[in-house]
Amino acid sequence: MNGSNMNPQSILDTSKPLNVELFDQIVKSFYSGSSNRQIHDILAQFEANPQAWTKAPEIIQKSQSVEAKMIALSILEKCIKTRWKILPPQSKKGIKGFVESLVVKLAQDPNLKDIGPFLTKLNTVLIEIIKREWPHNWPGFITQVVEVSKRSEIVCANNMNLLRLLSEEAFENESLHLSHQQVDSFKENLTKELSKVFELCMFVLKNSSDRRLIECTLHTLNKFLAIKWIPIPIVFSSQLIEALTLKYFSIQQYRVSTLECLVEIAGIKKHELGQDQEIINKCNEKLVNMFLTILRKTFSDCGINMNTNIDIYMNNNQYNEILIQTLTNFLYNFLRYHHKILEEHNNGSREGLKAALKVLLNINNVENQTLFGICVDLWEIIVRDLQKHLPKKNLLNNTSFGGGHGHGSNHNNQYDINNPRYLLYKDALHELKKILMRRLPRPKEVLVVKDDNGCVIKQEMKDTFMLTLHKQMSKILYMLSSIDPSDTRS
Numbered sequence: 001m002n003g004s005n006m007n008p009q010s011i012l013d014t015s016k017p018l019n020v021e022l023f024d025q026i027v028k029s030f031y032s033g034s035s036n037r038q039i040h041d042i043l044a045q046f047e048a049n050p051q052a053w054t055k056a057p058e059i060i061q062k063s064q065s066v067e068a069k070m071i072a073l074s075i076l077e078k079c080i081k082t083r084w085k086i087l088p089p090q091s092k093k094g095i096k097g098f099v100e101s102l103v104v105k106l107a108q109d110p111n112l113k114d115i116g117p118f119l120t121k122l123n124t125v126l127i128e129i130i131k132r133e134w135p136h137n138w139p140g141f142i143t144q145v146v147e148v149s150k151r152s153e154i155v156c157a158n159n160m161n162l163l164r165l166l167s168e169e170a171f172e173n174e175s176l177h178l179s180h181q182q183v184d185s186f187k188e189n190l191t192k193e194l195s196k197v198f199e200l201c202m203f204v205l206k207n208s209s210d211r212r213l214i215e216c217t218l219h220t221l222n223k224f225l226a227i228k229w230i231p232i233p234i235v236f237s238s239q240l241i242e243a244l245t246l247k248y249f250s251i252q253q254y255r256v257s258t259l260e261c262l263v264e265i266a267g268i269k270k271h272e273l274g275q276d277q278e279i280i281n282k283c284n285e286k287l288v289n290m291f292l293t294i295l296r297k298t299f300s301d302c303g304i305n306m307n308t309n310i311d312i313y314m315n316n317n318q319y320n321e322i323l324i325q326t327l328t329n330f331l332y333n334f335l336r337y338h339h340k341i342l343e344e345h346n347n348g349s350r351e352g353l354k355a356a357l358k359v360l361l362n363i364n365n366v367e368n369q370t371l372f373g374i375c376v377d378l379w380e381i382i383v384r385d386l387q388k389h390l391p392k393k394n395l396l397n398n399t400s401f402g403g404g405h406g407h408g409s410n411h412n413n414q415y416d417i418n419n420p421r422y423l424l425y426k427d428a429l430h431e432l433k434k435i436l437m438r439r440l441p442r443p444k445e446v447l448v449v450k451d452d453n454g455c456v457i458k459q460e461m462k463d464t465f466m467l468t469l470h471k472q473m474s475k476i477l478y479m480l481s482s483i484d485p486s487d488t489r490s
Helices: 008-012 020-032 037-048 052-062 066-086 089-107 112-133 141-151 153-173 180-192 194-207 211-226 232-237 240-248 252-266 277-301 310-314 318-344 349-364 369-389 407-412 420-439 464-483 485-489
Strands: 445-450 456-461
Touching: 008 020, 008 037, 020 037, 020 052, 020 066, 037 052, 037 066, 052 066, 052 089, 066 089, 066 112, 089 112, 089 153, 112 153, 141 153, 141 194, 153 180, 153 194, 153 211, 180 194, 194 211, 194 232, 194 240, 211 240, 211 252, 232 240, 232 277, 240 252, 240 277, 252 277, 252 318, 277 318, 277 349, 310 318, 318 349, 318 369, 349 369, 349 420, 369 420, 369 464, 420 464, 420 485, 464 485
Parallel strands: none
Antiparallel strands: 445 456
């Protein structure tokens, strides 16, 4: 780096053309770990220079260094976040046009894997511009994204990622660089455009065969469902559930991503369906069909049945492990919020409920503590609901003799274990008792150790997770014993 043209200090003068080759060398020296303190300080001063953003486009276009391009993008992003309001309109227009055209260009690059991190960063920079320019200065942005996406699957895949990032910014991140009023306005305007975005997602699911695009669309839909951007009436009135259950769950490469979307749909609560009973009935019908279809396809397509050893199924197979984790979340959400509609329907839903409970028991046998904890949590909810609503014997006749005292009052404390609802769960609950008693953790572990003075002392080993699990399992066993004491004794 000798000579006046290669003086590292020269990059700090933003009034003169930047020597991009020199900038690359400075960045290379910095990242190699061989740079001295001077190089470190020069690079830090350049990044802090208020006019450094004017050099960012040139670095991005001419640099041969990915690290240098990433630094330039970070400088541009910082400028947008902190100086956008005071930039001249022409500068804003130039930055917006540069970033937008570069996103479209790189999205079509055949070496997408190599530039993936850079494109992801570029997308976040574009999001920062959108947050400040849309809709007042860029009213046609969403329409433009949708129209371009329908013409090019490669561009559409990146646009799906862009829309996902946009929804995250609006509904999750609560930007530090926007006022509450700006954030609320941004959310409101984004919601108004939802129909166009959702239509694009459905268009892809119906017409595309491009693997990357379908994966991006499923991930984007999962985010939309998770943040509840898609209104619940649209979820049930569209063909989304059918597309996911009948088409994409059957294809192994999309199965987990599809199931992740269905986990969110299964988590829709009863009160979120509204007050119109006719609509509620239609939604419940779709939910039951969704559940039974996934259960049937799990048995037919995934190599899982009611007797599968889940530990062996997951053993050293990352895909199977992720599938079981996602399936557990699906069963948890559906049975937590909708087990009653399975009890009430008569189109095979009761047998489906029994089959799902058997799968859940199999998952309960795995050594994975996270999965076991999820299952225990669900069982507690189901058993508590049974205990609360199960009718008791002789409830109306307990005052016939003795005014409610003596023998009659004992009958009043007995649950009707011949009730049809209890019989749906009876076999599963019998197996659950055996699993819980076998796996009930000790509440406390005590070690006998010597202290610094050589004295023998007792030392309690506290495990918050295991203590909580012990209390939960003990509570379930207590409730089960109160519902059917004879089964516990046997």
